[in-house]
Amino acid sequence: MENAPLTVLGFNLRKGELHYCSLGGSKSQPIYVAHGRDPFDPSQSRAALSHFFRQTFGEVIGANNPDQLAYRLSMDAKSADQMAYLVFPFGVLNLLGFEKGLPTHEFTSQSFTPKALGYKGDKLAACDELIACRPNSWPDGAKYAALAAWMVL
DSSP: OOOOOOOEEEEEEETTEEEEEEEEEOSSSEEEEEEEEEEOOTTSOHHHHHHHHHHHHHHHHHHHOOSEEEEEOOSOOOSHHHHHHHTTHHHHHHHHHHHHTOOEEEEOGGGOOHHHHTOSSOHHHHHHHHSBTOOSSOOHHHHHHHHHHHHHO
16 A cells, blocks of 8 residues: 655744745655745744744644654754754744644754765755756755755655
8 A cells, every 4th residue: 555645844944034845745756845934033032932933833834734844953053042043943843743743853954965865966956956846946945944854755
């Protein structure tokens, strides 16, 4: 019996930007479904950031109806303020995934190896060359979210 198609929603954070990308298909043939970006104020209080991410993650998950979640965890945070918007939000995402029964997977940029992707070149170029039905132009932030989703397919 063949498995049902899987849809994975990937997330990536940058200063002031939440990127997401939904992929279907398989690891060898990923198919683009959607991507988006939600801006946020990284200087707001920790409580306000937590509220923003709980609300926004919930809306994005609801709109995309994924089977699983994935995210790229940045290892670039050098201060508590950077950790507040690059790392802490994924605690909120993990909690939402748990509450909704959605398996949640964590990756770093070092996870996106040529062997893992089946592509010998640059990981961002792999998004443009191997993901079917993707837009002609899309931001690198969304591509990192796509890479996280791709790893789960």
